[in-house]
Amino acid sequence: GAVVSQHPSRVICKSGTSVKIECRSLDFQATTMFWYRQFPKQSLMLMATSNEGSKATYEQGVEKDKFLINHASLTLSTLTVTSAHPEDSSFYICSARPLTGGDEKLFFGSGTQLSVL
């Protein structure tokens, strides 16, 4: 089956630093990547949609200057949390839509647990 690799799986950083999360489709090309975040005991909330080669579309309430998304190729999308603060501590997970082979399923990375001290 299709595999989405997400790194790092866990990161602890100091307040004010930036953190980059990578989401890579290993055996397929992804035309679209969806980025979600999940606070403890809450559901996954869509943050943004990124399409290869174009600017990401952010959901209402998500700061585009704080959460930088780059989708430079059909196999890699990155989310950078700039100047992270404790309130950004959350579980971040990406989801990829295959370019070919049907739209039935989206494939998820294993997630990144971000803790900002």
Add this chain to the structure above:
Amino acid sequence: KQEVTQIPAALSVPEGENLVLNCSFTDSAIYNLQWFRQDPGKGLTSLLLIQSSQREQTSGRLNASLDKSSGRSTLYIAASQPGDSATYLCAVRRSGNTPLVFGKGTRLSVIA
């Protein structure tokens, strides 16, 4: 805007019981519905996917049904085991190029 609700929020059952998890969604114009399992601090494991034209899907001890017109889905787990303990998430998509919209999940504990 699509909203997905899952009931109950938490459930604790003794091992061996059959159980039903409920999911409802406000907009019946869906492309498909998917059930996931999430273990604490982990990613998602896809359990079952039901296309909008289908009524149910089965995999092992799991059976998911879909009643699109009433905006409901159920996940039936037969003969529950302690290893089934996890959070179960229901999610729907509006079309093939849109993201999944998730419910808050049901936290299941199966007691040995």
